[in-house]
Amino acid sequence: MTDTEARAAILDLMADYCHFIDDNRLEEWLDFFTEDCVYKILSRENEDSKLPMELMSCLNKNMLRDRVLSLRQANIYNIHTDKHVLGAVRVLGAENGVYRVRSNYAAYQTNQDGLTELFGVGTYHDRITFVGGKLFFKEKIVIADTFGIARMLSTPL
Amino acid sequence: MRNEPPITWPASDFSRVPYAAYSDPTIYEDEQARVFRGPTWNYLGLEAELPGPGDFITTVLGDTPILVSRDEKGTLNAFVNRCMHRGMLLKRERCGNAKNHTCIYHQWSYDLKGGLIGVPFPKGAGGHGGLPADFDRKTIRLHALTIESYRGVIFGTFSDSAEPLVDYLGAEVRHELDRLFHKPLKVLGYQRQRIFGNWKLYNDNVRDPNHGGLLHMFHATFGLYRLSQTGGAKLDARGRHNITWNSLGTDDAKITDKGYEGTKKVLQRGFQLADMSMLRYEREFPDDVSLVILSVFPNVVFQQIANSLCTRQIRCKGIGEMELYWTYFGYDDDSETMTAHRCKQANLVGPGGLISMEDGEAVEQVHRTVLHERDKHARVEIGGKGAIHTQESLVTEVPIRGFYRYYCELMGFPAGQAAAE
Numbered sequence A: 001m002t003d004t005e006a007r008a009a010i011l012d013l014m015a016d017y018c019h020f021i022d023d024n025r026l027e028e029w030l031d032f033f034t035e036d037c038v039y040k041i042l043s044r045e046n047e048d049s050k051l052p053m054e055l056m057s058c059l060n061k062n063m064l065r066d067r068v069l070s071l072r073q074a075n076i077y078n079i080h081t082d083k084h085v086l087g088a089v090r091v092l093g094a095e096n097g098v099y100r101v102r103s104n105y106a107a108y109q110t111n112q113d114g115l116t117e118l119f120g121v122g123t124y125h126d127r128i129t130f131v132g133g134k135l136f137f138k139e140k141i142v143i144a145d146t147f148g149i150a151r152m153l154s155t156p157l
Numbered sequence B: 001m002r003n004e005p006p007i008t009w010p011a012s013d014f015s016r017v018p019y020a021a022y023s024d025p026t027i028y029e030d031e032q033a034r035v036f037r038g039p040t041w042n043y044l045g046l047e048a049e050l051p052g053p054g055d056f057i058t059t060v061l062g063d064t065p066i067l068v069s070r071d072e073k074g075t076l077n078a079f080v081n082r083c084m085h086r087g088m089l090l091k092r093e094r095c096g097n098a099k100n101h102t103c104i105y106h107q108w109s110y111d112l113k114g115g116l117i118g119v120p121f122p123k124g125a126g127g128h129g130g131l132p133a134d135f136d137r138k139t140i141r142l143h144a145l146t147i148e149s150y151r152g153v154i155f156g157t158f159s160d161s162a163e164p165l166v167d168y169l170g171a172e173v174r175h176e177l178d179r180l181f182h183k184p185l186k187v188l189g190y191q192r193q194r195i196f197g198n199w200k201l202y203n204d205n206v207r208d209p210n211h212g213g214l215l216h217m218f219h220a221t222f223g224l225y226r227l228s229q230t231g232g233a234k235l236d237a238r239g240r241h242n243i244t245w246n247s248l249g250t251d252d253a254k255i256t257d258k259g260y261e262g263t264k265k266v267l268q269r270g271f272q273l274a275d276m277s278m279l280r281y282e283r284e285f286p287d288d289v290s291l292v293i294l295s296v297f298p299n300v301v302f303q304q305i306a307n308s309l310c311t312r313q314i315r316c317k318g319i320g321e322m323e324l325y326w327t328y329f330g331y332d333d334d335s336e337t338m339t340a341h342r343c344k345q346a347n348l349v350g351p352g353g354l355i356s357m358e359d360g361e362a363v364e365q366v367h368r369t370v371l372h373e374r375d376k377h378a379r380v381e382i383g384g385k386g387a388i389h390t391q392e393s394l395v396t397e398v399p400i401r402g403f404y405r406y407y408c409e410l411m412g413f414p415a416g417q418a419a420a421e
């Protein structure tokens, strides 16, 4: 695969990732991750102070599955729809078939009155890998500039 | 001084809470003066956040910005975080280290004990301008609060008539703080949650052990906290603080199923987490208590949920908004594995917590629906009416009544003549 083809595949993955959250297809969204994936949402405040506490931390795909199960079966949260707007995607490099990718996001939430609020902005720090010719997130670290979480952090960023 | 209390409390046992108390904008400033700047002790932070000389943190007391600063000798001092010149916020950073505190606006600088040490161009320039002849910098000090630490937890008061901190906390609360802060801490980080409801609604929420097993379905479904478990709500002598506690694994299946009858979705059998490691409790206290939610009037909650330890500070942002400021900690001698476990377990709480995210929604939706009510009230009688005392079960909300008894005392709101029918 050429660099151009790899880049096009990465862009597709990034776009699908956002749209599957926004379309509330979270069970299928899980398929974008490897079994040994790491998914974390970090607050910029803690990052800047080198403090380890996360806002959300899934250390494998099972923990991510549990998040989705809990959202579906147990949690009660503000009724809303999500909308992600992805900024330009930077492919920073590749080592041993793992691409380091970085991009900014803006996440909006629209409530039942049809009013939309910016929920947060931040940066995705991703490690993306090919398995069987298909791309997966091996690691997705979301650094939230908006670490003052409005209401609650329910659906993933 | 006002002539008539703006809000009437219909029941002498505080089993009715007037909705106006949550939304009447005229009482907000009064609360800041009578409750937060009144004879109460307010949580300001942890000594572990500013361990060395010159270290400082910025925080709030109610909605007043506060600077807590450790001087050269290691003594803690706290001030209103405001320059004595023209009101500029003195320290803007969340934390740091400083030799002195210098205002960025006009460079007035203060020593770490709050005394003014310098003003630029005191004699003006070229014989003109500058400070007046009678300006005496020695008389100008930052507005100080009285602060005291208990087990490394820093509390402050603006009042000269507050009880000693140990008496204010009382034996029951001190016992829990002794337990939780039994050795040196390591701060693991912060979370901030913006909640769109009155600050008292959150105090109600944490004094309501009943909702813990009903609203938070993750709790009941995965057995971390069920209303059928051994637990209760311990009150201090005045009933203003509350300790909700339980021991996991103590519930009887029959009583549990019967109790949750008709709430099928709350207690769901048959669901299992794919990764159970998050729920593991590494016993670290000399007892079987796996959950403690300790609420100290008026602005803080101390939490043990399994191995997830934190403080939650209530920061007022006006009548209808608050920030919940979560400070997570472990102990200095924690292994890396334990620190990782505490961080993993923090998935349970905070704004994204599997067993806590609901509180933000509940507080907001109550706030919105009672916004314009002036003569209706909430009914608080689970656990019984009348006397306010320690509860031996989780099916109770009596601690809310204790909160309002003290609140009304501070606010000068007369209680109703009779208990609610």
Ligand SMILES: [Fe+2]
Residues within 6 Å of the ligand: B205, B211, B212, B215, B216, B355, B356, B359
């Ligand atoms: Fe709760």
